Amino acid sequence: MVMRLSYLFLLPALALALRLAHGAETVQLATYYEYVPWFVPGQPSAGLNARLAGKLNSLSGGRYHFESVYIPRRRLDVLLQNGKVAIVVPWVHPRFFDDPGRTRYLWTGALMNDESLVVSPRAAPLEYNGPDSLRGKRFGAPSGHRFPDLDPLIAAGEITRVDVPQIKNALQMIVSNRRLDFTIVDRSTLDALRNDAFMDPALLHVASRPRTASYERGILVPLDQPELYRFLQGAVDALRREHNWLAPHKRLPDKRAVTADK
DSSP, X not given: OHHHHHHHHHHHHHHHHHXXXXXXXXXXXXXXXXXXXXXXXXXXXXXXXXXXXXXXXXXXXXXXXXXXXXXOHHHHXXXXXXXXXXXXXXXXXXXXXXXXXXXXXXXXXOSEEEOEEEEEETTSOOOOSSGGGGTTOEEXXXXXXXXXXXXXXXXXXXXXXXXXXXXXXXXHHXXXXXXXXXXXXEHHHHHHHTTSTTOOXXXXXXXXXXXXXXXXXXXXXXXXOHHHHHHHHHHHHHHHHSTTTTSOOOOOOOOSOOOTTO
């Protein structure tokens, strides 16, 4: 009996040893947000995506190794469609990936809540009253990002979309009073950018009505990864109980200059 009990206690350790012997499965934790608070170019350990990768690695017990990576949106769509790389996408909502019924992908619970805001120059402020209130305006948007509520008006030429490399570029153009009437920014990103040297919040106007109600940011998991999904769902539940893991860390200066005309 004693030997049997000792064997049972050793089973978890043996399982972990076997996992380590075979090597952890590498999973790309891919974000298409190349800006704070999600990702800091040139500083792979900074940003919420890298912090999440570290948390998931600690929780996985050697089973998975999550790598924080930036992948442009169009490239990310191709990788998800091909299914040849182990990849998951955090910080997203089903409507970002045309999956309102949650049938194309598996979706974890929320990592955090957010909301989408309409931001314009203080010198020419816009109030948002639905997509029609933006007719005739020039809209700065990161290349590859989708806006289902605005896309029909953009396709009809009633809103002029100006693609920019990052949301930071659009905000820079707005504070400089250059060529844009508005942009769409999530509150989490706007809060993270308020202390950047390029941006004077006094020159920005945030519409009193958000573009969206509060929404959840979770993790997209391909349908053919049910075991990985189960781990991630449990990890998200654990992180939700750790209330301060998303608290801002001291941010390092951005080493890469970004210009509005890049």
